[in-house]
Amino acid sequence: MSQRSCLSVVLAAGEGTRMKGDLPKVLHQIAGLPLIAHVVRATNSGGTVDVAVVVGREADAVRAAVAPFAAHAETFLQTERLGTAHAVLAAREAIARGYDDVLIVFGDTPLVEAQSLADLRAELAAGADVVVMGFQAPDPTGYGRLIERDGSLVAIREHRDATEEERGIDICNGGLMAVSGKHALSLLDAVGNDNAKGEYYLTDIVEIAASRGLKVVATRAPYENILGINNRAELAQAEAVWQARRRTALLLNGVTMTAPETVHLSHDTQIAQDALIEPNVFFGPGVTVASGARIRAFSYLEQATVAENAEIGPFARLRPGARIGRKAKVGNFCEVKNAVLDEGAKINHLSYVGDAHVGAKANLGAGTITCNYDGFGKHHTEIGAGAFIGSNTSLVAPITIGAEAYIASGSVITDDVPDDALAFGRARQTNKDGFGKRLRQKYAARAGK
Ligand code: UD1
Ligand code: CA
8 A cells, every 4th residue: 555655635724713822723732743743644654645734824834843744745725715625625736746545634633543544545545436434423413424325435414414314324424535546636626515504515525426436435433533623622632532542552562650641741752661650750752761761750851861771750850952871860859951871870869960971870969060051151061980979069061070080069160170089169167166155145145135
């Protein structure tokens, strides 16, 4: 099937008024990825399809959202919303290039699975000319009904146009279709608008194709797959469905999650088997966790990698560019940004490490801060292997701490420290005998006690 060329026409010209906001509906996200990108990703299994998105506005932003998942992405403007067939025809120029398969999908149906779309295309490969994705609706009101006879689909009747008897049918049109490229334009051009809404219905191509003796069939997909999003409550529901699906996939793949329902994943989160994820962990985009790593409770990770057997958290934050090496540890209330920790390095408590390289087995005490920013530029901190940074140390970057060096607690380090050296960057302590008692008496007298 993959040798067959394919164009995905994605309908996204709807205003999305019920989303109540400025962002075009299809650019709202689930799992950190725009709805429309989920749909396009599902239409191909290796970035091989060309994509034509039909938009009402914000063409550039929509094209950019789908481009990573398409071989070639272009947008077409539908200036008047005259119906789904009219919308598909906005992409006439692309369809006319003559693809084997034309997939028609809705941009606001992000839970559609690649397998369901592959099923549609498989029917085309097996000789069908029009394939419709059907589903059994718990409540069919509002959906187009599939009128089937002897295993063939003869018509789709929109709810408003259906007879009482037809409304009794609960097998509905999910809205996703595959059409043979050689018939697509002639079928679409034959669609009229003589119906209850006065719109050009895409669904009419079924009856037209059947009357021409073409082969029209319906496949079945689970109801969840075709859930469309119209408002932010449905957006949140779809997010929940997506999260649940993905967590189950990870669990079955050998990832341990003690309270999976509290773990938030992104579209590209990668977690290897035998990793352990404690409750209430947030994975933003771009996170990879290797085998045996442990992400402890209440940690927040984005654009970060965690190597084998490393331990993060509880209450740790890994920001973009954090690369945590094997067996390294980042403990509670530590923030790591754009920093590489080599094998076995430890930052266990209350620290900020940004724009840094921490050598193998270096140990950063509680309250270690890399002062990486001077208000204008970011500067690098280099910490050698095996270095020991005493608690409450400020490392003023750019700075290099040598391998196996010691930094005394409470230091402010502004000059490089050679390998094996001990650096003090703090005032000397002086003790004054009896001064504590004298001070107390003085203050008591002043307060009249
Ligand atoms: C459509 C189907 C119906 C199916 C249902 C599934 C038709 C005629 N009906 O109905 O059989 O059961 O989906 O959810 O196809 N759009 C445009 N331009 C237009 C009109 C629509 O881009 O001129 C886009 C919308 O933004 C949306 C999609 O097409 O993404 C579907 O349009 P919508 O009006 O929601 O169709 P339904 O009435 O739900
Ligand atoms: Ca709809």
